[in-house]
Structure formats: C-alpha cells, structure tokens
Amino acid sequence: xxxxxxLSGEHPSLPYHEVIAVLEAFGIKHNTLLKVxxxxxxxxxxxxxxxxxxxxxxxxxxxFGRLIGVIEPxxxxxxxxxxxxxxxxxxxRATAIRIRGSCRELRTTYIERKIGxxxxxxxxxxxxxxxNPKEEIICLITSGLLIIYKREGVVDRTLFKVKEVAxxxxxxxxxxxxxxxxxxxxxxxxxxxxxxxDPFVGVGGIALEILSVGGKLxxxxxxxxxxxxxxxxxxxxxxxxDYYITRGDALHLDLPAKVDRIVTDPPYGRMSQAVGTTPxxxxxxxxxxxxxxxxxxxxxxxxxxSDYLTEDDFVNVGLTPVQYFDIREHRSLIRRIWVxxxxxxxxxxxxx
Numbered sequence: 001x002x003x004x005x006x007l008s009g010e011h012p013s014l015p016y017h018e019v020i021a022v023l024e025a026f027g028i029k030h031n032t033l034l035k036v037x038x039x040x041x042x043x044x045x046x047x048x049x050x051x052x053x054x055x056x057x058x059x060x061x062x063x064f065g066r067l068i069g070v071i072e073p074x075x076x077x078x079x080x081x082x083x084x085x086x087x088x089x090x091x092x093r094a095t096a097i098r099i100r101g102s103c104r105e106l107r108t109t110y111i112e113r114k115i116g117x118x119x120x121x122x123x124x125x126x127x128x129x130x131x132n133p134k135e136e137i138i139c140l141i142t143s144g145l146l147i148i149y150k151r152e153g154v155v156d157r158t159l160f161k162v163k164e165v166a167x168x169x170x171x172x173x174x175x176x177x178x179x180x181x182x183x184x185x186x187x188x189x190x191x192x193x194x195x196x197x198d199p200f201v202g203v204g205g206i207a208l209e210i211l212s213v214g215g216k217l218x219x220x221x222x223x224x225x226x227x228x229x230x231x232x233x234x235x236x237x238x239x240x241x242d243y244y245i246t247r248g249d250a251l252h253l254d255l256p257a258k259v260d261r262i263v264t265d266p267p268y269g270r271m272s273q274a275v276g277t278t279p280x281x282x283x284x285x286x287x288x289x290x291x292x293x294x295x296x297x298x299x300x301x302x303x304x305x306s307d308y309l310t311e312d313d314f315v316n317v318g319l320t321p322v323q324y325f326d327i328r329e330h331r332s333l334i335r336r337i338w339v340x341x342x343x344x345x346x347x348x349x350x351x352x
Contacts, residue, residue: 001046002033002067004149006097006140008060008157009038010179014325014337015060016040018186021339022057025189026050034070036143038099041067051153057213058155059182063138065152070145073103077114085122086150091129092119092137099142106146111139115148163208169236172226175205176265176303180327180337182209184263187339188301190215194260197293199250199286204230206263211239218259220248251285258295265303268333283308291318291342299341306334314340 007015016035019042023030028050034041044050046066054064069083094115096108115137116128140147163178165171176184184206190196192214198206201219207230210217221227227247234243250266266286268279277285283304290300300319306326314321325337 002041002043003046003064004041004067004140004147005039005064006062006138007038007040008062009099010060011325011327014183017323018058018060018183021187021189022053025186025191026053034147036145037102039140039142039147041070041147055153055155057186059157059160059179059186061155062157063151063154065138065149068137068148068150070147073106073144073146076106076111076146077118080114080118085119086137088119088123088135089125090134091127091132092135093128093130093133094119094137094139096139096141099140102143103141103146106141108141111141111146115139163237165205168203168233172203174267175203178205178209181206182212184301184303184337185209185213185215187337188261188263188299190261190263196261196263197259198264199248199253199262200264200266201230201245202226202265204233206265207234207243207245208237210263211242215261217243217245218255219243219245220250220253222247222249251289253293255293258298259293260295260298262290262294262298262300262302268305280308284313287313287319288317294342296343297341299339302338303335304338306336308336309338314338318342
C-alpha cells in the first residue's frame with residue numbers, strides 16, 4: 001500500500017526520517033517512492049494498528065493516508081481520469097494545501113472543485129460537505145507536483161501543548177520542547193517495553209516522551225534538585241511507574257544491565273560544571289562511555305551544540321553514526337541531533 005504523508009515542514013529532513021525511524025522500530029518493511037518538500041510517499045504493509053502508531057507516535061507529521069495519485073500540474077485535471085477514484089459513500093470534502101508557493105498557476109479552489117466533481121461522478125452515494133465531512137481528500141501542491149490522497153489519520157499535535165516547557169509544574173529554561181524530544185525518542189527507534197537511559201534527565205522533558213511511547217525509563221542527574229523536579233513532573237502527567245530516577249554522574253554510572261536505547265540532551269552551560277568539566281568535554285566524555293551503557297545494536301539519540309562532536313568521536317569508540325540534524329534554536333545555538341548505534345563500523349554519516 002502506498003501511503004502519503006503531509007509533514008510539518010519545520011525541518012527539511014527530520015520529519016521524514018522520524019517516519020522512517022518509527023517504521024524501523026516496529027519492523028515494518030517499506031520503500032520510499034517520493035520525498036519532496038513537506039511530503040513523502042512510502043510503500044508499506046499498512047494496517048489500522050500502524051495508523052494508530054502513526055497517530056500516537058509522530059511529532060512532525062500532520063496527516064497521512066492512502067495515495068490516490070501523483071499528477072503533474074500541466075496535466076490537471078485531465079489526468080484525474082487515469083486514476084482510480086476512492087470509494088466514498090458519505091459526506092466528503094476536497095482540500096488543496098499549497099506548500100511554499102508551489103504551482104501558483106493553479107488556484108486551490110479550482111483544484112478542490114475539480115477533485116470534488118471527479119469523486120461525485122464515480123460515487124453515487126457521495127455528497128460534498130465543506131463544514132463537517134466524514135471523509136477528506138487531500139491534494140498537496142508541493143515541489144511542482146500534485147499529491148492526492150485519502151486522509152486516514154491526523155496527528156493531534158495540540159497534545160504536545162500540555163507538555164510545553166512553560167506548562168510543566170517544574171521548568172528549566174534550557175529544556176527541550178516536547179515535539180523535538182518526541183522526535184529524538186522516535187529517532188532512537190524506541191519500542192514499547194524498551195529500557196531507555198537518559199543520564200542527563202534534568203526536569204524530565206525527554207523522560208516524559210520516553211514514557212509516553214511505552215518505554216521504561218532509567219534516569220540520572222548530577223543535581224538532587226533536578227531529580228526531585230523530574231519525578232514531580234512525571235507524576236503530574238500521570239506517570240507513577242515504569243521509571244527509576246536517581247542522582248548519578250553520567251560519566252560514572254553503575255548500571256544493572258546494558259540498556260536498549262539512550263536518548264539524552266546534556267547540559268551546555270553552568271550545570272555541566274557540577275561534574276568538574278567543560279560542556280564540550282562532558283559530551284566527549286559521555287560518548288566514550290556509551291559502549292559501556294548501550295547494548296550491541298542499541299540506538300543513541302543525543303543533542304549537543306553543532307560544533308561539539310564529530311563523526312570520528314563516535315567511530316573511535318565503536319559507534320556507528322547514522323545521521324545528524326542541525327536545528328537552529330536561537331542566534332547563538334545550533335542544536336545537532338546525532339543518531340548512532342553500537343557496532344557496525346561506519347563508512348560515512350548521512351548529513352542533513
């Protein structure tokens with residue numbers, strides 16, 4: 001089945017790779033057929049269970065559904081007759097979404113009208129309802145193409161609003177926003193039941209997302225105050241089990257066993273001085289400890305300033321750097337999300 005995704009567009013590549021990471025986490029065979037600005041089309045064995053996973057897991061996707069077709073603008077609307085129309089027997093709406101000014105020669109209202117007429121001509125029971133439709137046909141206008149799909153799932157990104165930094169009972173100015181924290185958890189291929197380590201747990205922003213996807217959290221922080229606040233934040237969001245958080249030095253942890261995943265955001269400022277080292281040295285020192293903490297084949301997602309680590313820092317300790325994503329947080333900070341795993345010496349990093 002070919003599934004089209006409307007991505008958030010907040011980063012040129014991270015939203016697409018988050019989708020791929022979730023598919024890999026659940027062992028879903030897939031093949032990318034098309035990747036363009038804020039959209040992609042992936043062939044996979046889809047199911048209602050997988051749709052539920054997409055709805056509940058993804059942070060940088062807006063909607064998705066079964067692909068109807070991809071059309072060149074110059075061939076619209078005649079090319080609609082070459083496609084198999086979706087089976088619709090209830091109220092529906094056609095919605096055209098233009099991405100960054102693509103194909104301005106086609107008005108969205110014109111596209112919507114023509115798609116609506118095409119569906120009505122093929123479905124006797126269908127009826128247009130612009131206000132409260134049961135089904136929706138989406139046409140993405142992006143990168144010089146029209147991608148048409150029947151919407152079968154929406155990611156309710158407003159659910160992240162209740163976990164925004166300012167909404168938590170205990171806050172820290174350096175805390176990561178929940179959508180990015182969730183994306184990191186997904187990039188680490190976290191599965192329900194995985195034991196996930198966050199050795200710089202802070203006030204628990206990443207911890208919230210680990211638990212939200214069904215992971216089991218092992219959290220540490222050098223600050224007793226942070227440990228208390230992280231626990232209180234988790235409890236305030238209804239999490240009372242599947243985690244253990246205590247005081248600990250990330251460079252000298254005595255773990256009961258190696259973990260399945262590591263997802264973390266080390267401190268870049270004054271808090272790093274608590275372990276007697278600079279922020280850069282702290283990040284470099286932790287990478288050297290990862291093989292002691294993470295099992296063979298396990299995944300790491302780690303955020304650091306873009307100039308802190310290099311590919312060699314990972315390869316030299318037996319890690320395979322898979323990819324990284326640069327995200328500008330403000331004028332003085334570009335945050336780099338590194339994704340790596342234990343084993344399989346790397347030949348190169350996929351740069352994004």
